[in-house]
Amino acid sequence: AQSVTQPDIHITVSEGASLELRCNYSYGATPYLFWYVQSPGQGLQLLLKYFSGDTLVQGIKGFEAEFKRSQSSFNLRKPSVHWSDAAEYFCAVGEPQGAQKLVFGQGTRLTINP
Amino acid sequence: EAGVTQSPTHLIKTRGQQATLRCSPISGHTSVYWYQQALGLGLQFLLWYDEGEERNRGNFPPRFSGRQFPNYSSELNVNALELEDSALYLCASSRGQWDTQYFGPGTRLTVL
DSSP: OOEEEOOOSEEEEETTSOEEEOOEEEOSSOOEEEEEEEOTTOOEEEEEEEOSSOSEEEOGGGOEEEEEGGGTEEEEEESSOOGGGOEEEEEEEEOTTSOSOEEEOOOEEEEEEO | OOOOEEEOSEEEEOTTOOEEEEEEOOTTOOEEEEEEEETTTEEEEEEEEETTEEEEEOSOOTTEEEEEOTTSOEEEEEOSOOGGGOEEEEEEEESSTTOOOEEOOOEEEEEO
């Protein structure tokens, strides 16, 4: 069964600093990979996705993620965070020919220090 | 383009009652998914509907059920509510076979 691990439950960074959120997955083949963001009390907003091709993916709000097959990772990065980036971030995987469900990591809560 | 909409925003029920949650997908999307986000349990897949049929369900008891209507909107029913059913229920939609899932704002269900 596929699984997703986000090792960091909570991360605090200063405004303007760089950010990297980690995501590791377990799956027999290359899955579809996603990063979603959730503000308090809100639904999930898609930041970016990887299906195939270029392993460096650009998303909205200045985020990018890199798929590394050898490490089974799909880490999310941003060069300079803004106070509005404070939220919970979820990594998710889906099976390319599977049951169309997403399996989510436990999430990483991001706090921004002014 | 309007996003996924869900109603109601909040729902308060007592143990043993039934809850009905509704979801309208993005126009042109035929697949609807339901997820439960409970405190301490994370986001878990509940149900997937496509073209009016239930295609897959997660590891939830049969008292969680639903349906998809001809206009592709969907309803999630939870019978015999238990305290642990308190959660944010998120609906997502996609164009169909493996397109990106777009999420609605959720319905917060509280069981007292």
